[in-house]
Amino acid sequence: MNVLRRDFLKGLATIPFLGYFAFGFKNNITKGISEKSKDYQKVLGIGELEAPRQKLSPSTAHDEKRIRIGVVGNGWRGERLLNTLGFAHPEALEESRVEGQLTGRLKNYEGYDDLNVDFVGVCDTFEVHAKRGGEFIPFKQEGIEKGNKKGSPIKVFPTYREMIASKDIDAVIIATPDHTHASIAIAAANAGKHVYLEKPMTHTIEEAIELRDTIKQSDIVFQLGHQNRQQMSFKIARELYEKGVLGTVTMVQTFTNRNTVFGAWIRDKAFDHHLGNKNNINWKEFLGKAPWHEFEHKRYFSWQRYSDYGTSVTGNDFTHRYDCVNQVLGLGIPETVVALGGQYYYKGYGDMPDVLSAIFSYPEKGLTMTYDGTLKNEVYRESRILGSEATIDIDGAILMYKDKQSEKFKDIKIDPSDPMYYYAPSTDIDAISTATSRAFMKGGFGPTFIDGKVIDGTYLHLREWLDAIRGHGHPSCDIDQGFEEAVTFNLANLAYVHKKPVRWDKSNEKVIIGG
Numbered sequence: 001m002n003v004l005r006r007d008f009l010k011g012l013a014t015i016p017f018l019g020y021f022a023f024g025f026k027n028n029i030t031k032g033i034s035e036k037s038k039d040y041q042k043v044l045g046i047g048e049l050e051a052p053r054q055k056l057s058p059s060t061a062h063d064e065k066r067i068r069i070g071v072v073g074n075g076w077r078g079e080r081l082l083n084t085l086g087f088a089h090p091e092a093l094e095e096s097r098v099e100g101q102l103t104g105r106l107k108n109y110e111g112y113d114d115l116n117v118d119f120v121g122v123c124d125t126f127e128v129h130a131k132r133g134g135e136f137i138p139f140k141q142e143g144i145e146k147g148n149k150k151g152s153p154i155k156v157f158p159t160y161r162e163m164i165a166s167k168d169i170d171a172v173i174i175a176t177p178d179h180t181h182a183s184i185a186i187a188a189a190n191a192g193k194h195v196y197l198e199k200p201m202t203h204t205i206e207e208a209i210e211l212r213d214t215i216k217q218s219d220i221v222f223q224l225g226h227q228n229r230q231q232m233s234f235k236i237a238r239e240l241y242e243k244g245v246l247g248t249v250t251m252v253q254t255f256t257n258r259n260t261v262f263g264a265w266i267r268d269k270a271f272d273h274h275l276g277n278k279n280n281i282n283w284k285e286f287l288g289k290a291p292w293h294e295f296e297h298k299r300y301f302s303w304q305r306y307s308d309y310g311t312s313v314t315g316n317d318f319t320h321r322y323d324c325v326n327q328v329l330g331l332g333i334p335e336t337v338v339a340l341g342g343q344y345y346y347k348g349y350g351d352m353p354d355v356l357s358a359i360f361s362y363p364e365k366g367l368t369m370t371y372d373g374t375l376k377n378e379v380y381r382e383s384r385i386l387g388s389e390a391t392i393d394i395d396g397a398i399l400m401y402k403d404k405q406s407e408k409f410k411d412i413k414i415d416p417s418d419p420m421y422y423y424a425p426s427t428d429i430d431a432i433s434t435a436t437s438r439a440f441m442k443g444g445f446g447p448t449f450i451d452g453k454v455i456d457g458t459y460l461h462l463r464e465w466l467d468a469i470r471g472h473g474h475p476s477c478d479i480d481q482g483f484e485e486a487v488t489f490n491l492a493n494l495a496y497v498h499k500k501p502v503r504w505d506k507s508n509e510k511v512i513i514g515g
Helices: 003-013 029-035 040-044 076-085 090-096 106-108 126-135 142-145 160-165 178-190 205-216 232-242 285-288 295-303 312-329 433-441 457-469 479-498
Strands: 067-072 117-122 173-174 194-197 222-224 251-257 336-342 355-362 367-374 383-387 390-394 398-402 422-423 447-450 452-456 502-505 510-513
Touching: 067 076, 067 160, 076 106, 076 117, 076 126, 076 285, 076 457, 090 106, 106 355, 117 126, 117 160, 160 173, 160 178, 178 194, 194 457, 205 479, 222 479, 232 312, 232 367, 232 390, 232 398, 232 422, 232 447, 251 312, 312 355, 312 367, 312 383, 312 479, 336 479, 355 479, 390 502, 447 457, 479 502, 479 510
Parallel strands: 067 117, 067 173, 173 194, 194 222, 251 367
Antiparallel strands: 251 383, 336 355, 336 502, 355 367, 383 390, 390 398, 398 422, 447 452, 502 510
């Protein structure tokens, strides 16, 4: 690849292209672009987009007081969040090193700005995970020099209650089973600890109301862990929508497909879970407010499968898709939801459905959103927003198609199957083709492209929370956004359980079954 072509391909990350010139010139890319390129702003009839020019402000964290972090729940997600902050277990660091240098995910994190935090406390109902958390060390040089020295102790707390009572903790990251989210977050807020809570926000609508009211009455900074809030594709899509490019939006389609045992949240034999037993698991603490049940290994490690603890495919998967679309359209909470499905395949694990279809009605907005999910097929389907003038397929990237009956774009001559507009957040594109663009659609929850750099979305989301704690900016997925998410997916769960339409009375914040 010559320099010109390489630089051009890298530039795709920040320059949206129109499909009728961006595809099909794989062999002579620079000539094709020269002959076929057009000003997308002029063609789409919009002003300059702000989102692609977004800059990442230099971090000022190193000039301010270090924030002392405690982690509640050090499973695979809790450990990933700690990696993002610059902490890792010595074994993971050793496994990641090649010829003395970090590789992969940890190498990427090593290159990010230090967020000036200390990891000082951990608790987990599984003794093995709690002990492992206590052995973490910083792997960024700044953290080693300024904060936790290599080998310095991280306190292992017996429960979250002791952690949030500690004067040595400023903020907590909560990455526990769904049914414990509200209790821990409410207790933390009441203790004056800032909260980063993994999604979904709560197990029930009643909990969502209580948590929202608690957060609003406190002075703490709350961030819900939808890291897709940092994705450039959703920021661009919102601009396109606000500028009228899509016309009148009447339907939104969302999907998730999986086809593995692990993807179905059957995980009692994954990771180090075979080490768990009733002697090293605090079963009573795990249950919390859930109904009593005798200790069961698969209930503990495959908890997502059980409605006593998990939030079904809607809380696990749909919440991601909903939050992405909610960023773009500002949907809020639907008026009515219906849902049907069943547990057809994994019948020996809990009561979570393997197939679910739901319809969310927004009469005030004049649109309907659908969700279809299956755990027995892995074909990828991106979210789709359908407007009177154009349709966009969106995830980590954007593909926009002209509607055949569009008045706004009637003069644009293009095959309806070819994208009219294309945005891909990557600097490592090796070809320009429909296949390549579709490959970049998958995900939306990992890296994004800001200020000429590919940056992990979770890092940006945690950084945004920490900046807000220090008085700079505001969390993009705050308690109001979380409340909309929690009510919406829980309405679908209620509709599935009752096999009846479920309506949200927004004035009284009540659920009406069969209304």
